[in-house]
Amino acid sequence: MAATPATPAxxxxxxxIVLGAGPTGENLADRAHAAGxxxxxxxSELVGGECSYWACMPSKALLRPxxxxxxxxxxxxxxxxxxxxxxxxxxxxxxxxxxxxxxDDGQVRWLDSAGIDLVRGHGRLAGPRRVxxxxxxxxxxxxxxxxxxxxxxxxxxxxxxxxxxPWTSRAATSSQAVPGHLVVVGGGVVxxxxxxxxxxxxxxxxxxxxxxxxxxxxxxxxxxxxxAALTEAGVDLRTGVEVREVRRExxxxxxxxxxxxxxxxxxxxxxxATGRAPRTADIGLETIGLEPGSWFDVDDSCRVTGVTGGWxxxxxxxxHRALLTHQGKYQARIAGAAIAARARGVPILESDPWGAHAAxxxxxxxxxVVFSDPEAASVGLTAAAAERAGHxxxxxxxxxxxxxxxxxxxxxxxxRARMVVDLDREVLLGATFVGPGVGELLxxxxxxxxxxxxxxxxxxxxxxxxxxxxxxxxLLETYRx
Amino acid sequence: MAATPATPAxxxxxxxIVLGAGPTGENLADRAHAAGxxxxxxxSELVGGECSYWACMPSKALLRPxxxxxxxxxxxxxxxxxxxxxxxxxxxxxxxxxxxxxxDDGQVRWLDSAGIDLVRGHGRLAGPRRVxxxxxxxxxxxxxxxxxxxxxxxxxxxxxxxxxxPWTSRAATSSQAVPGHLVVVGGGVVxxxxxxxxxxxxxxxxxxxxxxxxxxxxxxxxxxxxxAALTEAGVDLRTGVEVREVRRExxxxxxxxxxxxxxxxxxxxxxxATGRAPRTADIGLETIGLEPGSWFDVDDSCRVTGVTGGWxxxxxxxxHRALLTHQGKYQARIAGAAIAARARGVPILESDPWGAHAAxxxxxxxxxVVFSDPEAASVGLTAAAAERAGHxxxxxxxxxxxxxxxxxxxxxxxxRARMVVDLDREVLLGATFVGPGVGELLxxxxxxxxxxxxxxxxxxxxxxxxxxxxxxxxLLETYRx
Numbered sequence: 001m002a003a004t005p006a007t008p009a010x011x012x013x014x015x016x017i018v019l020g021a022g023p024t025g026e027n028l029a030d031r032a033h034a035a036g037x038x039x040x041x042x043x044s045e046l047v048g049g050e051c052s053y054w055a056c057m058p059s060k061a062l063l064r065p066x067x068x069x070x071x072x073x074x075x076x077x078x079x080x081x082x083x084x085x086x087x088x089x090x091x092x093x094x095x096x097x098x099x100x101x102x103x104d105d106g107q108v109r110w111l112d113s114a115g116i117d118l119v120r121g122h123g124r125l126a127g128p129r130r131v132x133x134x135x136x137x138x139x140x141x142x143x144x145x146x147x148x149x150x151x152x153x154x155x156x157x158x159x160x161x162x163x164x165x166p167w168t169s170r171a172a173t174s175s176q177a178v179p180g181h182l183v184v185v186g187g188g189v190v191x192x193x194x195x196x197x198x199x200x201x202x203x204x205x206x207x208x209x210x211x212x213x214x215x216x217x218x219x220x221x222x223x224x225x226x227x228a229a230l231t232e233a234g235v236d237l238r239t240g241v242e243v244r245e246v247r248r249e250x251x252x253x254x255x256x257x258x259x260x261x262x263x264x265x266x267x268x269x270x271x272x273a274t275g276r277a278p279r280t281a282d283i284g285l286e287t288i289g290l291e292p293g294s295w296f297d298v299d300d301s302c303r304v305t306g307v308t309g310g311w312x313x314x315x316x317x318x319x320h321r322a323l324l325t326h327q328g329k330y331q332a333r334i335a336g337a338a339i340a341a342r343a344r345g346v347p348i349l350e351s352d353p354w355g356a357h358a359a360x361x362x363x364x365x366x367x368x369v370v371f372s373d374p375e376a377a378s379v380g381l382t383a384a385a386a387e388r389a390g391h392x393x394x395x396x397x398x399x400x401x402x403x404x405x406x407x408x409x410x411x412x413x414x415x416r417a418r419m420v421v422d423l424d425r426e427v428l429l430g431a432t433f434v435g436p437g438v439g440e441l442l443x444x445x446x447x448x449x450x451x452x453x454x455x456x457x458x459x460x461x462x463x464x465x466x467x468x469x470x471x472x473x474x475l476l477e478t479y480r481x
Numbered sequence: 482m483a484a485t486p487a488t489p490a491x492x493x494x495x496x497x498i499v500l501g502a503g504p505t506g507e508n509l510a511d512r513a514h515a516a517g518x519x520x521x522x523x524x525s526e527l528v529g530g531e532c533s534y535w536a537c538m539p540s541k542a543l544l545r546p547x548x549x550x551x552x553x554x555x556x557x558x559x560x561x562x563x564x565x566x567x568x569x570x571x572x573x574x575x576x577x578x579x580x581x582x583x584x585d586d587g588q589v590r591w592l593d594s595a596g597i598d599l600v601r602g603h604g605r606l607a608g609p610r611r612v613x614x615x616x617x618x619x620x621x622x623x624x625x626x627x628x629x630x631x632x633x634x635x636x637x638x639x640x641x642x643x644x645x646x647p648w649t650s651r652a653a654t655s656s657q658a659v660p661g662h663l664v665v666v667g668g669g670v671v672x673x674x675x676x677x678x679x680x681x682x683x684x685x686x687x688x689x690x691x692x693x694x695x696x697x698x699x700x701x702x703x704x705x706x707x708x709a710a711l712t713e714a715g716v717d718l719r720t721g722v723e724v725r726e727v728r729r730e731x732x733x734x735x736x737x738x739x740x741x742x743x744x745x746x747x748x749x750x751x752x753x754a755t756g757r758a759p760r761t762a763d764i765g766l767e768t769i770g771l772e773p774g775s776w777f778d779v780d781d782s783c784r785v786t787g788v789t790g791g792w793x794x795x796x797x798x799x800x801h802r803a804l805l806t807h808q809g810k811y812q813a814r815i816a817g818a819a820i821a822a823r824a825r826g827v828p829i830l831e832s833d834p835w836g837a838h839a840a841x842x843x844x845x846x847x848x849x850v851v852f853s854d855p856e857a858a859s860v861g862l863t864a865a866a867a868e869r870a871g872h873x874x875x876x877x878x879x880x881x882x883x884x885x886x887x888x889x890x891x892x893x894x895x896x897r898a899r900m901v902v903d904l905d906r907e908v909l910l911g912a913t914f915v916g917p918g919v920g921e922l923l924x925x926x927x928x929x930x931x932x933x934x935x936x937x938x939x940x941x942x943x944x945x946x947x948x949x950x951x952x953x954x955x956l957l958e959t960y961r962x
Contacts, residue, residue, distance in 0.1 A: 023946075051946070056885075056946055056947050057885065057889070057947065060886075060889045060947055061889060064556050064889050064890060065556045065557060065558040065559055068552050068553045068555075068556045068559060069553065069558075069559050071549050071552060071553070072549045072550065072552070072553040072559070074549075075545050075546040075549045075575075076546060076568070076571040076572050076574070076575035077546040077550075077567040077568040077569070077571045077572040077575075078546055078549060078550050078553070078567065078568070086558040086559065087557070087558040087559070088558070090557040090558045091557050091558040093557065094556075094557035094558075094892070098888075098889065324945075324946070325946045325947075326943050326944060326945055326946035326951070327943060329943075329946070329954075330941075330943045333940075354937075354938055354941055356937070356940075360941060361941045361942070361943050365941065365942065365943070366943070367943055367944070367945040368945055369945040369948055377945070404537075404538065405541075407579075408538070408541045408542060408545050408579065409545065411575070437921060438921070439921075439945070439948050440918060440919070440920075440921040440922040440948055440949055440950055441921040441922075441924065442945060442948070442950070443922065443925035443942070443944055443945070443948070443950035443953065444924035444925040444927070444928050446925070446942045446943065446944070446945075447925050447928045447929050447932070447934060447939065447942045448928050448932070449942075450938065450939075450941045450942040450943070451928070451929070451932055451934035451938050451939070451942060452938075453928060453932035453934060456835075456837070457835055457931065457932050457933075458928065458931075458932070459814075459837075460811075460835055460841060460842045460846065460931045461842070461846065461924070461927045461928045461930075461931040461932060462807050462808060462810075462811045462842050462846070462847070462848055462927065462931070463807060463848065463924050463927070464805075464807055464848040464849055464850040464858070464920070464923060464924070464927075465504075465532070465537055465805070465806045465807035465810070466537050466538065466541055466806075467850055467920050467921055467923070467924070468921055469921055469923070469924035470807070472924065473810075
């Protein structure tokens with residue numbers, strides 16, 4: 001482990017103190033250190049954070065075999081071979097390895113090699129630029145404190161729910177056994193992905209959604225296509241329902257979910273995936289005049305607004321700009337550069353869009369891939385968001401099944417693509433792709449949106465034939481009429 | 482079929498005459514017609530061309546099950562199920578369907594619906610703006626004749642080779658049976674893809690290459706990775722060898738391939754994939770003072786240079802700019818727009834880079850995906866090509882196996898990525914990705930290269946985590962040091 005003195009002296013001073021060793025905190029510390037600043041990370045759990053152990057990595061380890069099997073089933077010559085069920089123990093064992101068996105030795109070695117100090121324990125602010133760890137050790141920051149503590153799942157106030165000890169994302173990604181019957185509450189990314197994975201691993205899955213569809217932040221066809229596929233896979237999807245009560249008499253025993261329709265579902269496990277809250281309740285925000293448990297209000301360099309001296313940054317989930325690992329890492333790169341520039345006294349303009357110190361992509365070009373089957377991938381604004389933002393825009397849709405590369409990728413390919421074009425500037429505001437194998441296709445749209453590449457120039461970006469990417473050509477042809 | 486008069490009058494006049502109904506000819510006629518010009522296509526074989534029946538489509542139908550099987554083998558939970566051999570009859574039957582059973586009814590219907598006339602027969606130029614079909618029917622062009630006849634495989638002058646009636650790309654993509662032992666000569670795209678497909682379908686495959694590696698037009702690591710994988714798959718790859726003689730005594734019987742090393746290989750079939758020639762030998766070029774059998778010399782609008790009146794266009798393979806279906810279609814869109822503009826008397830500047838009438842991507846941003854296992858995908862300049870072109874550039878490499886998204890895509894992922902950066906303009910000159918699942922990733926680089934997106938802006942194009950696309954982040958981090 002990096003320099004953690006056995007006998008701390010008085011206050012230990014660093015240029016930058018980072019609370020939270022998830023990918024956001026790691027990247028921020030790395031950037032600061034690379035710019036010549038000393039950096040320390042305070043972490044009370046595992047170095048590597050939610051993403052490495054209870055989110056992106058284990059969930060994708062559970063999901064990748066599902067899509068690989070579906071892909072194999074959709075081509076000739078392999079269908080019979082891929083008919084059997086997934087070998088759940090093999091998948092879970094592999095997932096354990098991907099999650100590094102919930103040990104952070106590798107990540108600690110990386111911190112060490114990167115020259116970043118690590119202090120294990122719970123860090124709380126104790127006035128400006130000061131962090132106390134476990135009430136014992138005091139760190140002071142010459143330039144900045146960056147809060148990168150992320151977010152946590154929230155249980156809705158349903159009678160009996162907390163007492164039933166339901167799964168949240170952590171248990172859902174790390175369970176060592178396949179539940180016989182799993183009830184999932186929530187139709188967002190976590191709900192959809194976990195319903196997909198556990199169904200394929202053999203569970204009976206009931207998916208309960210309050211709204212009228214899945215993936216409500218994406219274009220509506222994303223939710224429609226994913227819902228159809230989940231239903232075909234045997235998931236019992238119920239929309240427009242609310243959970244009124246939950247009962248679990250025996251710990252570890254069956255759980256009864258009572259709906260507002262009076263229906264009762266008895267299952268082995270219950271996953272709640274309905275929302276998240278910032279992990280800022282117990283980090284001493286009250287000592288600097290901020291409200292504990294609130295999301296941070298930050299500028300485009302991720303500096304918390306209204307803090308005298310401008311030494312506090314809120315980076316990643318805590319600022320509620322975009323609750324995604326890659327976006328937290330992006331903010332960390334931007335904020336790290338801003339902290340370093342300010343430390344050197346270099347004037348920066350965090351309001352300069354697309355400059356080195358503004359996380360402009362947070363509002364213009366956030367990509368997301370839902371690793372369901374089919375995959376759903378989007379970047380930038382949906383049509384609804386473009387409408388809300390007051391853009392003059394045009395929506396162009398394309399059936400992906402009509403693309404030669406898609407029909408070769410999978411027999412009977414079903415999918416859809418949409419681009420949203422800014423009619424005033426003739427650039428893309430957003431794009432959405434839903435279908436098998438579209439995950440890697442998304443980045444082409446991310447480059448186009450973030451790069452503000454004019455439509456006329458995209459006409460010269462030729463997609464290789466026959467790939468699914470040829471959807472670009474059809475979208476552009478339709479737009480140009 | 483579209484308006485093909487039963488009793489032709491004297492000369493039939495069209496605004497645009499297209500020779501060749503492959504994707505290039507179809508797209509050019511479509512563009513011209515969409516611009517209000519009358520268009521006719523002359524075709525002596527199947528409407529849809531090489532791509533639909535004997536190249537892209539059937540070859541990818543053969544190859545997709547290979548990669549789907551490999552992908553399934555590389556994840557836990559499916560390995561056993563995917564161990565068996567491919568069901569060759571199922572794959573070949575599906576391939577037949579993808580090739581529309583070598584019938585062009587569907588494509589003819591499309592021409593009809595698009596308002597494009599079709600004349601079946603062999604078209605030859607008979608002086609300026611005039612085409613005679615099968616010596617019987619004369620068409621005249623008010624504005625342009627576009628030659629889109631494509632290219633054909635060439636047999637090298639090896640004693641006994643022509644008499645042995647070897648496979649070329651047509652037979653290799655349309656064979657109804659799996660040969661017991663197939664010798665492939667040529668390490669380019671066709672050789673690599675067909676060795677991959679027929680090996681996976683059960684053939685013993687020997688791959689003979691004159692040079693020292695495969696895929697010589699790509700970055701060297703592409704050939705290295707593909708060669709290693711083919712060898713692992715059981716292909717007998719021999720580099721640095723030449724075929725000195727070929728013998729096949731009985732038609733359809735075994736074929737003996739004699740190498741310059743004195744080795745003799747006895748096989749069931751021999752595929753020659755060593756080069757292509759333009760299909761311009763028998764189209765009447767001599768009647769307008771051009772050399773039959775030559776590649777066309779064209780400007781950036783694909784207009785043939787040195788032809789009085791500027792009415793002749795050479796589009797697609799015939800101009801030797803980039804022998805790829807998608808690039809031919811791109812040229813067709815550009816040339817079609819140029820023909821239409823000139824017909825309206827609108828001045829155009831075909832030398833305006835990235836304008837509507839210049840096929841600039843042909844020289845700056847040609848994408849290609851080799852559907853081998855691993856896939857090899859590239860766009861723009863390789864390091865060697867950048868060197869030859871005199872750019873001041875930097876090469877940035879990244880091991881794809883170190884990318885989280887790649888390691889989740891396939892256990893033990895092996896792959897590599899390279900970007901070539903123009904140091905004077907700080908934009909990408911080219912990029913190459915080799916590994917499983919990179920085919921759809923390529924278009925992100927194509928947008929970056931064709932869009933000339935500055936490196937500083939690419940920094941804001943955030944790849945979704947955990948996808949293989951995250952290689953972009955590592956490449957950019959390395960470049961920025």
